[in-house]
Amino acid sequence: MPIRVMLVDDQVLLRTGFKMVLAAQPDMEVVAEAGDGAEALEVLRAHTVDVVLMDVRMPRLDGVEATRRICREGQGGPGNPKVLILTTFDLDEYAFTGLKAGAAGFLLKDVPPDELLSGIRSVYSGDAVVAPSTTRRLLNRFASMLPVTRATDHPELEQLTDREHEVLTLIAQGLSNGEIARKLFVSEATVKTHVGRILAKLHLRDRVQAVVLAYETGLVQAGG
Structure with missing residues (x-):
């Protein structure tokens, strides 16, 4: 179909x-x-x-x-x-x-x-x-529109493992699964597994919401 x-x-x-x-x-x-x-x-x-x-x-x-x-x-x-x-x-x-x-x-x-x-x-x-990199550029450009929250306002972040936290940061920086895999020296399938677990633990619908959350909580700074 x-x-x-x-x-x-x-x-x-x-x-x-x-x-x-x-x-x-x-x-x-x-x-x-x-x-x-x-x-x-x-x-x-x-x-x-x-x-x-x-x-x-x-x-x-x-x-x-x-x-x-x-x-x-x-x-x-x-x-x-x-x-x-x-x-x-x-x-x-x-x-x-x-x-x-x-x-x-x-x-x-x-x-x-x-x-x-x-x-x-x-x-x-x-x-x-x-386009992850384009999403990052847009968020950087309009970061002033983001509500200011703290990581402590999102206790679900504490459920992430160190590696999942690292993957979330790289997603928010605009890296694709393939780029994350090369940076962490793991397979792309492993990255996809991490991404799925991150979304499930944070109750997010997709990667876009993950990027937004990372910016909102200061995990990634605009222009960083």
């Missing part, structure tokens, strides 16, 4: 361009479109969608609030699809709040076609972070 994708953007030409790219892929299908967040919620109730490409700045209901309702309030219809935020990066400081709202990651609007396709496939397969 192909990956069922929904496009949500108030720019018709942008949706058309993305749709052309996706339609050429045998493993993808655009099953729905919407021009703003409110329409997206309505359309999602009538369609089964795997991945939503969600713009941030839209009329009526913006992409952040739409993402929050899809991911946290179960208003996205059956299956609760993964959401990828679309951002221009230079302007969209709201991309970070999109991640906080539950988005699986984000893509730049001018992303090359191969990266767009790779990002959709990665998120569909469960790898929430589309």
